[in-house]
Amino acid sequence: MTHSIEDDWVARFADEVIASAQDRAPGKPIVCASGLSPSGPIHLGNLREVMTPHLVADEIRRRGYDVMHLLSWDDYDRFRKVPAGVPGVDESWAEHIGRPLTSVPPPPGSAYGSWAEHFKAAMAESLERLGVRYRGISQTEMYRSGAYTEQILLAMRERQHIDGVLGKYRTKIAPEENDEDGESVAGYYPYRPYCGVCDRDTTTVTAYDDATTELTYTCSYGHGATIRLSEHRDGKLVWKVDWPMRWAYEGVHFEPSGVDHQSPGSSFVVGSQLVAEVFGARAPIGPMYAFVGIAGQAKMSSSRGGVPTPADALRIMEAPLLRWLYSRRRPNQSFKIAFDDEIQRLYDEWDTLGRKVAEATAPPTDAAAYFRAIGTATGPLPVTPRPLPYRMLASVADITVGDPAQMLRILADVDPGDPILDLDEARPRLDCAAYWVATYVPDDQRTHVRTAPDTDLLAELDDEQRAMLALLAERLEDNWSLGGLTTLVYGVPKIRLGLPMDTKPTQELKVAQRAFFSLLYRLLVGRESGPRLPTLLLSLGAPRVRTLVGA
Incomplete structure (x- = not known):
């Protein structure tokens, strides 16, 4: 079964991925992939790297296909810099720069054995709460087990070809990216060993013999060695070769990537050529995804510190709402996640959509995004039994x-x-x-309720204001529910104006209501505004309301 709703991006990608997989290798599992580097707190921008293929894989699974979502933990990446804002971590961690993330000690007090494991664990817990089903792959384990040895030897044999492909783009990208694609004064080598003495990747390959696979390297810390690459386990392919190698090795059909990976000469563009010409496979369907921001905060960066993580978001919003933020926007649309007052409006929108879905009045694409948010192919996510506003x-x-x-x-x-x-x-x-x-x-x-009546303000009231407050106080008990108090606070000005309770708002009525609301806020919380009045009244209780309004 296929879906043709143009705006349903999940269904559209699922259609494309299924068609591509059946064309490539009918009957084999469909593979969607993500990659995360646990170099520091994994933030809400990184979450899009996982949620996009998760939603597509889950849609494919709902349709009855055998599908796998691979999550590569890039824990064999080098430790690049000491991230800001990690409690207990200071510049002394700089001595580990250049080492694999799995060789860097964790932050103080961590229950985990390495830097990588510490930050992986927090993300894994959040993904479980979000209902994301995946198979995790540690790149440290893959490289150190020798799983990629044949691919590494192939890339080294094809190094001139790879260098030629990369050479077409080197002038189009930043110099530091050129340094990381394997180019050096000693020639081009797509493999970079970690030093056998200091465990850093500040190494330069100086010689390589294809026949014997003997590789000689020097280290910027004064070390060096000659190793047999067919047996060596402490090193990895440079990123622009590593990524297409993995596409071929895992048979990946779908993997999105950020804007920074899709510009001319960047990883996805180069990888799409190398995967075919070197590793004999097809590039996956790889849409670009846009950045995710936080209301009032600049673009997220793990190294800058202080960036909200999925765990932070899940402390202030339920998992289905967080899933919805990713399911309702096409990957190439940027959006912001609210940690400020906007979260209240967001929840209002979410609850309204839920009611429309229940009434079957929601547009099809909105309903599809809602259903993908509240559950997966394996079942619904936990919900609040009584979801009050x-x-x-x-x-x-x-x-x-x-x-x-x-x-x-x-x-x-x-x-x-x-x-x-x-x-x-x-x-x-x-x-x-x-x-x-x-x-x-x-x-x-914050709301600070007055502890005693504002006698000065009460003394200044005119007869009409006193009459409205008396009417409110008189009818509190008879309307003591959220709905009843809502009707009452809006109704008092209507009654004083001699209008029926079902009168539609006029400009005169709106002015009278605003003035009454402002008076109540000043008497109750000493400000011109505050929480919604029915909730505030309910919170204070009728006796305290009467005392503060002088009735």
């Missing part, structure tokens, strides 16, 4: 300073006909909202 839960957590007993008291009154009897009914969404308030809402934006 996020902005309301945030307000409740804010006003109560996260006190569980007070939160339960308030949430039980949201719908008296079907009260929440246990906070677990509102979790994990409640915990996400509470964490967001405690961590990302600046103190000057």
